[in-house]
Amino acid sequence: MLGGARVSCLSMYGVVVCPRCKRAKGVNLKQKTTKCQCGFEIHVIPARIRARAETARELAPLVGKVSAELGGGTEEYRRAQTPVRRRRSRDVHVRVIAVAGKGRDRASRLRSAAVELTRELEVFSRSDWERVLAGLGIPHPAEALATLVEENTVFEPKAGFYRAVVLNP
Numbered sequence: 001m002l003g004g005a006r007v008s009c010l011s012m013y014g015v016v017v018c019p020r021c022k023r024a025k026g027v028n029l030k031q032k033t034t035k036c037q038c039g040f041e042i043h044v045i046p047a048r049i050r051a052r053a054e055t056a057r058e059l060a061p062l063v064g065k066v067s068a069e070l071g072g073g074t075e076e077y078r079r080a081q082t083p084v085r086r087r088r089s090r091d092v093h094v095r096v097i098a099v100a101g102k103g104r105d106r107a108s109r110l111r112s113a114a115v116e117l118t119r120e121l122e123v124f125s126r127s128d129w130e131r132v133l134a135g136l137g138i139p140h141p142a143e144a145l146a147t148l149v150e151e152n153t154v155f156e157p158k159a160g161f162y163r164a165v166v167l168n169p
């Protein structure tokens with residue numbers, strides 16, 4: 001728990017981005033979860049913290065800055081942030097493809113893809129799914145996803161967003 005203590009001493013507040021609606025939100029880092037305007041319960045995990053602040057006063061401008069970055073705000077922000085954002089989002093799919101690709105057969109690769117996407121993103125969209133399946137060389141992503149939903153490996157907590165039911169195989 002040393003790591004956690006160190007982080008909270010340095011930065012008490014942070015900006016997280018809702019995985020569902022992509023809105024930025026300020027949060028006290030002592031909280032484990034925070035509820036987004038859209039109703040989604042955001043888990044406050046280190047990988048999701050886009051900016052950190054020591055005081056609540058610094059938080060509002062940081063939320064604005066992250067929002068500007070997300071919404072493609074000023075040209076300056078775009079230039080500064082786009083390469084990082086692109087690399088990050090591409091990395092997610094690359095990591096998922098690398099893990100899922102080790103599956104013995106098509107079914108285990110599909111299950112693994114859903115589990116790894118859920119671990120990385122908490123909920124994944126159809127386009128996340130399509131990108132990963134394309135990377136795995138598995139055709140018919142929509143049918144494959146429907147099959148996982150039917151066999152209760154994956155559920156759809158919100159229309160168009162999916163997650164694996166069980167994260168530990």
Ligand SMILES: [Zn+2]
Pocket residue numbers: 018019020021022023036037038039040
């Ligand atoms: Zn949201």
